[in-house]
Amino acid sequence: MGHASRDPNPTLDPILNKFEDLGLTGPLLHGLEQAGYETPTPIQAQSIPEILDGNDVLGAAQTGTGKTAAFALPILQIMWEDDQDRPHPSKRRGGRPGRRPIRTLVLSPTRELSAQIEANFRIYGKKTRLRSTVIFGGVNQNPQVRELQSGVDTLVATPGRLLDLCNQGFVDLGDVEILVLDEADHMLDMGFLPDVKRILKLLPHDRQNLLFSATMPGPIRKLADEILNDPVTIQIAPQKPTVERIDQSVCFVAQADKPKLLNHFVESKAIGSTLVFTRTKHGADAVARRLVKAGVKAAAIHGNKTQANRVRTLNKFKNDELDVLVATDVAARGIDIDGIQTVINYDTPNTPEAYVHRIGRTGRAGREGETVMFCGG
Known part of the structure; x- marks a missing residue:
């Protein structure tokens, strides 16, 4: 993985863009309309085209800026387009016949945030055939295991429970194509960084990586340097402090x-x-x-x-x-x-x-x- 970073298109005007201008099409636009979304926020306007182009992204943005949609929408678009080309979701690039492989992995630090992220994937992707689920600790694992065994395209997880289920053989991360680390600084605060690094070793080397964090302390910058390949850096300052x-x-x-x-x-x-x-x-x-x-x-x-x-x-x-x-x-x-x-x-x-x-x-x-x-x- 590389260490360089580059800025997104400086001429992009996030205020004037509509979602269809960003490369989103088909059922994603329909889902956005039903959800009441009209104009993309700055983090969405800058992130969505870069993610759709397959670039790694390092995003610095506070909560409340529309960050989840900034990565969920283009990820759903990528997977939906993949489904149009290959109508049998159980047979993916490098995948094995059988149930749906996990193509996108989203790591977040808390149960509540993980549940919110997965709920948003469901809302945005309501008109697609894509499936998602969420796993976290503190609850019985059996319902989560059943969801995984039925096959999902997107898995949202807290690091501890994910490692536990991986160790038990219930999660296969061998086909992950997109990795998202959300609220990376909070994962650091809560002591999850060692678990995150263990999870990284279970993923394919060839993948797209997206890292979002409200702040960029030294350990997070070091992690970004280790996992991101020539990332586009997007930094969103609050409109008003x-x-x-x-x-x-x-x-x-x-x-x-x-x-x-x-x-x-x-x-x-x-x-x-x-x-x-x-x-x-x-x-x-x-x-x-x-x-x-x-x-x-x-x-x-x-x-x-x-x-x-x-x-x-x-x-x-x-x-x-x-x-x-x-x-x-x-x-x-x-x-x-x-x-x-x-x-x-x-x-x-x-x-x-x-x-x-x-x-x-x-x-x-x-x-x-x-x-x-x-x-x-």
Whole structure:
């Protein structure tokens, strides 16, 4: 793999382009119309043509910029066109007769994000014959194994569960043609980099590679140099910096008075859909219980909750059945909800990066947002 990188076409105007101008055709355009997509975002306008051309891509873009569609749409287009040329999906380039081989592998750091990515593949590819599934830990593996055994074109996975199923012989990555590493910096933060490198050894050398990350720390740049071949580098800056879109404030309060202050904020301010961050899982449960006792529609989400519970809670929050979602940092990695109006840091984050991630859950898709930090002993 090479180390060079190059910029995409500098004359591309992402604001004026329509999806059909980017090389998407057939059922993909129909799916986009049904999903209500009209104009591509900058990351989509710059990434889609490059991916369709078969180039490796190194993308630096924050969550909320339309990144999933930027790689999912061209990947679906490539596989759909392949199906038109070869109508029997079980017989691929270098593949073996039988069930559908996995042609695209998407790695992401959390269960929630993986589930969202796979759901988007299904939505965009609804009018194609392409199949996808998602695997992650924390749930019974048997339903996931059955899905894999039925054959899928796209597999979205967290690294740990994927390696586990590979070791058990349930996953064959020998026919993967496209690899996507999404939220690569979060995978680094969560300690998945060694697992990612083990997975890379199971993949064919001849493949297209796409790496997306909100930030580019040293280890991620090194990984990009190792796996990307002459990549096109796409860097998308927010149209308006986060600090300008979000009203940030600090409240100095004793630890014992935090519950009362939180109730005051929730009850006396029109703060809308609210995300509250705590440092620990136990703390998230305790805060949620106190809010419910005070008559607030609230629930907690963290790593000790079952996946089914986390999905139900997130769906309730998205559908406005909950006013307040209490979360730990790791659990919030997959929260991608445009309508969050307020973020309250009940506990101070441990690092500046954690703070930026937390407040980035609001002020999304060009909206204004508000964040409050509770500082005290």
